Amino acid sequence: MQIKLLVEGGDMKPGPALSQKLGPLGINMGQVIQKINQATKSFHGLKVPVGLEINPSTKAFEITVFSPPVSELLKKELGIGKGSGIQLKVKVANASIEQIISIAKSKFPNLLAKDLKKAVKTVIGTCVSLGILIENKPASEVEREIEEGKYDKEINEERTETSGEKRNKLNEFFKEVSSRQEKEAAKALKEEETTGETEETKSEKES
Numbered sequence: 001m002q003i004k005l006l007v008e009g010g011d012m013k014p015g016p017a018l019s020q021k022l023g024p025l026g027i028n029m030g031q032v033i034q035k036i037n038q039a040t041k042s043f044h045g046l047k048v049p050v051g052l053e054i055n056p057s058t059k060a061f062e063i064t065v066f067s068p069p070v071s072e073l074l075k076k077e078l079g080i081g082k083g084s085g086i087q088l089k090v091k092v093a094n095a096s097i098e099q100i101i102s103i104a105k106s107k108f109p110n111l112l113a114k115d116l117k118k119a120v121k122t123v124i125g126t127c128v129s130l131g132i133l134i135e136n137k138p139a140s141e142v143e144r145e146i147e148e149g150k151y152d153k154e155i156n157e158e159r160t161e162t163s164g165e166k167r168n169k170l171n172e173f174f175k176e177v178s179s180r181q182e183k184e185a186a187k188a189l190k191e192e193e194t195t196g197e198t199e200e201t202k203s204e205k206e207s
Contacts, residue, residue: 001025002051002052003052005036005050006048008045009040009046009068010038012033012036022054036050039065043065049065050066052064067109070103070107071083073103074127077102077103080093086131089184091131091181094134094136094170097151098154104116107122120146124146133174136170
């Protein structure tokens with residue numbers, strides 16, 4: 001019998017869903033949680049897929065830890081809590097191509113990709129959905145550049161280290177992006193409040 005779970009790395013808590021599955025089998029849930037947390041502690045702060053293989057007759061169980069989803073690896077790598085809800089307008093991070101290659105390498109065995117370049121494109125696709133810039137550009141633009149061969153050298157050499165100088169430049173660029181986004185959000189809020197006040201005044205006059 002196999003149970004599939006998505007747990008907080010190293011910090012799984014007891015829950016009714018798991019107890020309903022393990023209770024009838026007479027499996028010690030506390031022991032299962034302890035072993036899962038021990039097996040996933042290196043993925044602290046990430047959502048991790050876990051397979052629990054149980055032998056109902058002997059009550060023995062085995063734990064298989066799978067690689068976290070690409071989105072979770074990106075969030076950890078870039079230090080963000082969540083993706084953007086409006087990807088075209090709001091960006092949440094600025095990654096280097098080396099960071100993308102690093103994640104693609106770690107996920108390669110689990111991806112339906114025949115080579116690293118295809119794996120990189122898969123990771124970039126997730127960047128598009130999360131609202132992450134790559135090399136100061138929208139991820140969709142970098143995706144096109146990958147097709148054109150712009151980053152073939154970095155991918156073929158499997159570069160995964162971002163220099164301090166480059167990281168500083170990426171951070172500085174993103175600070176400007178964040179500042180601009182904050183100003184635009186404040187402007188939109190002010191316009192919304194002004195529109196609301198105008199409609200309220202109009203309604204009062206009509207009444």
